[in-house]
Amino acid sequence: MTNSEHTSVLITGATKGLGFEAARRLGERGWLIFLGSRDEARGREAAGKLAASGAAVVMVPLDVTSEQSVTDSVKLVRKHTDRLDVLINNAGTPGTAVPPADATADDLHAVYDTNVYGPVRVTHAYLPLLEAAANPRVVMVSSGGSSFAVVTDPAQPVSKVHELAYSSSKTALNMITVRYAQALPHIKFNLATPGEIANHTFAATDMNGHTGQLTVTEGTDSIVALATLDAGGPTGIFIDRLGPAPW
Numbered sequence: 001m002t003n004s005e006h007t008s009v010l011i012t013g014a015t016k017g018l019g020f021e022a023a024r025r026l027g028e029r030g031w032l033i034f035l036g037s038r039d040e041a042r043g044r045e046a047a048g049k050l051a052a053s054g055a056a057v058v059m060v061p062l063d064v065t066s067e068q069s070v071t072d073s074v075k076l077v078r079k080h081t082d083r084l085d086v087l088i089n090n091a092g093t094p095g096t097a098v099p100p101a102d103a104t105a106d107d108l109h110a111v112y113d114t115n116v117y118g119p120v121r122v123t124h125a126y127l128p129l130l131e132a133a134a135n136p137r138v139v140m141v142s143s144g145g146s147s148f149a150v151v152t153d154p155a156q157p158v159s160k161v162h163e164l165a166y167s168s169s170k171t172a173l174n175m176i177t178v179r180y181a182q183a184l185p186h187i188k189f190n191l192a193t194p195g196e197i198a199n200h201t202f203a204a205t206d207m208n209g210h211t212g213q214l215t216v217t218e219g220t221d222s223i224v225a226l227a228t229l230d231a232g233g234p235t236g237i238f239i240d241r242l243g244p245a246p247w
């Protein structure tokens with residue numbers, strides 16, 4: 001499959017949860033989906049499901065913690081397209097929620113490798129393909145837990161979740177996204193959180209043992225909104241499905 005007129009999107013961590021749902025929704029729009037998966041068998045299975053419902057989909061082996069995997073993924077994507085319209089850095093890990101008193105630098109490093117260095121590795125590698133698109137957009141999947149306003153609000157459940165790695169990794173991702181947006185104004189760099197911050201809700205996925213109150217479709221509303229921004233749309237913003245999210 002090659003890309004001439006389809007809008008193209010690469011989604012990292014798209015085997016399940018929000019990544020898979022974003023792939024399904026954008027595939028329904030006729031987009032060419034590059035479905036990132038660090039596990040080839042699960043990636044093929046997920047891509048097969050989308051293809052069976054009529055989507056144009058290419059499975060891309062992609063572990064965001066590996067430079068080699070990211071480099072190899074670009075080579076594969078280039079066989080199908082000479083530009084990338086949208087990159088969704090969705091792959092993420094919650095880590096193991098080690099209490100702050102016990103957390104080591106290694107605990108943080110493991111989470112940062114996926115949630116912070118991962119999006120940087122992938123974004124850096126795909127910049128040439130993004131630069132070749134007319135309206136390139138990068139969507140970073142953040143979290144309400146990234147927000148100082150949310151974490152310091154005693155009414156927010158996350159204020160009582162004592163851990164260092166996950167929330168701070170997403171805070172770092174927020175700043176990195178704003179800095180990309182400032183430096184590269186011809187590419188939109190925006191942040192989505194899948195939950196509804198005002199209502200203290202999040203989306204039911206494996207990451208939270210399906211304890212979320214929102215569906216994956218609701219959880220991907222903010223991601224899809226940023227992926228489908230037109231050329232006049234904003235850059236450097238942070239939203240949930242209800243509107244602007246507090247930093």
Ligand SMILES: NC(=O)c1ccc[n+]([C@@H]2O[C@H](COP(=O)([O-])OP(=O)(O)OC[C@H]3O[C@@H](n4cnc5c(N)ncnc54)[C@H](OP(=O)(O)O)[C@@H]3O)[C@@H](O)[C@H]2O)c1
Pocket residue numbers: 012013014015016017018019037038039062063064065089090091092093094114141142143144193194195202203204205206207208212219
């Ligand atoms: N659910 C929510 O309400 C919520 C709230 C705030 C933020 N988020 C964020 O939303 C994103 C998606 O999470 P989710 O809720 O959909 O969780 P999920 O169902 O657990 O999906 C996470 C995805 O990331 C992939 N992944 C993990 N490490 C990876 C790596 N090194 N390389 C490539 N892919 C990797 C997983 O692949 P495997 O299947 O191979 O593990 C999986 O496909 C994450 O960034 C998460 O932090 C979610």
